[in-house]
Amino acid sequence: MIKFLLGVVFALALIGGAIQFESTEASWSLVVNKEAAMSSVQNGAIKIYDLGSELVNDADKIKAVDLIIEK
16 A cells, blocks of 8 residues: 555656656666655646546537447
């Protein structure tokens, strides 16, 4: 359960922009901006909420779907 919660926090921080990927010729690294981590998690949650509400609103625009099967 703890791994799941940490994964969610990590994903939200990644979406929100607190975690950045930097690469050089010698190595790859993930850089975490600790000051922006909390607001980044909140921003990531807001982005996911907005995306979900947009999908629900788009689904309400569909009036009818006809399914025709021909053999």
